[in-house]
Amino acid sequence: MEGILGLLPIILMFVIFYFLLIRPQQKKQKKVQQMQADLQKGNRIITIGGLHGTIHALDEGTVVLTVNDGTKMTFDRSAVREVLNQD
Known part of the structure; x- marks a missing residue:
């Protein structure tokens, strides 16, 4: 005890x-x-680095973002910090 x-x-x-x-x-x-x-094409997001963009395409582990001037950048899904809207 x-x-x-x-x-x-x-x-x-x-x-x-x-x-x-x-x-x-x-x-x-x-x-x-x-x-x-739950990310979808057209969502506006912020990455962990502070980049604001719109999802152009999704893959299994990557996200292609379009920024204001039309530039497309590829990031890992884990780099997404926040979804600004759910279109």
Whole structure:
């Protein structure tokens, strides 16, 4: 019984870390992955580098963006940070 009481603070710290750090990070990561999976042609997006553009074409792991002057650039899907609109 004393052994269990000695481990109780460590177990309690692990539970607190899980609910305050690990679980929210997993939820955030899942939300980002879902957003990247739901990308569609015509969506206006922002990349992790801050580039604003419109999706011209999609591939399994890449996104082709068109920027204001008509330039087309290819990025990995994981480089998409935010979708500005859902056209």
